Amino acid sequence: MADQGFLDPSLPVTLHEQISNEFRSRIASGTWPPRYRLPSEPELAAELSVGRGTLRRALLTLLEEGLLRRVPGKGTFVTSTTIEPAIAQKLTGLSEDFTSQGIVSATEVIDCSLIEPPAPVAALLEIPAGGEVLRLYRRRSTAGGPVALLHNYVRAVNLPGIEHVDFEKESLFNTLETTYRLRIATARRTFSAEPANEMVSERLGVPLGSPVQYLEQVTYLADGHPIEYSDVWIRSDRLRVTSLLSR
Template structure:
């Protein structure tokens, strides 16, 4: 993972002689990173032992700092997953299988085509770098695709994928293959978990044109971060869905 908290400690050293206790200093430093958007919503913090070691403090002091931010609604702890920066929106957790749109379409027997609009290796934008645990300026594959069914365009997808974990991915044919399937079958990466956030948004610009809708047409927007079995993030994506042509259904279990 990138050294964001090491940077915090280096730029603003903890003052052990200050009136403010260490846990309060740590919580304020982390708060500043969140409020400045250096740590965007859904950013996952390092493990407690790693954070405590980076800051040169005990795990008990770190827990007090984190508990303050959790109480203030800036952080949330997910059992078995870690500690995340919260979103400003209410996000109920809905369990569902982690599949791609192409896998879902194939399972339902829906005929779709995928047009790769652009693919380029580029420096990860700062919020994406933070979410993917990359250093500033580290390279990712940015992929733009349009999915269409027999009734017309249904989804516009923008993916950012870590090429340090999948070298040569920019040369792969992603028009006819699932991105997850390619990562798992060609690179031996085990995709395990993901976090999806759904919101409503209005169509604008290129997205409106690509989906064949008017400006301000209501779309379903999906933001996703995908993790490997060892906890490393592998992919971040933005997906805009034509709300008249596609619905998202979650299969739920009470327990």
């Protein structure tokens, strides 16, 4: 998070310009990664010990530059460098989609452990320094072979024992909702095509550099707090992603 220690009223640069410069630096360095949700204006103003007016002028500068964008009812986010048209659809997990379509699938857990998250993940999940996440790596397969590789990071606070759940049998969303009584409300999904790196190539059985469908997701609870971040790679020759839309 921002630290008011960088502010110096004695400089010939206004406070709001100093704040804009600091936030711009955090975006450029990846400390605030694409799709990172900024704390609320009251929280930021309190952290920086500045007035709301000063903070708003700083944010307005970055909004006008296109580095930030406001989503009504959601907050202010760091802008992604890619075009992201919004698609409204029901939020389900991949295992739920398979079950609803009668597809028989198997899940292999590659890793399930508590770790200190990478900095971009910590920012997206609003995890303070020293906090932990559940790192859950899984591979989903059908009769035809591997179809998806899932890397999930889940805020571990108030989720005692989650690292011991058998995620080869249990779905992540169902565990969060039934075992831990969390109310999952929304998620932001971004789709793109990516060349398979060595890890994806090996796990999904595709040639190195061949195109795979990539999905990035941040999931939020009903209170607006993020709970999960995921990277998902899909073999598009075995699994197609379809959205049912309404206007």
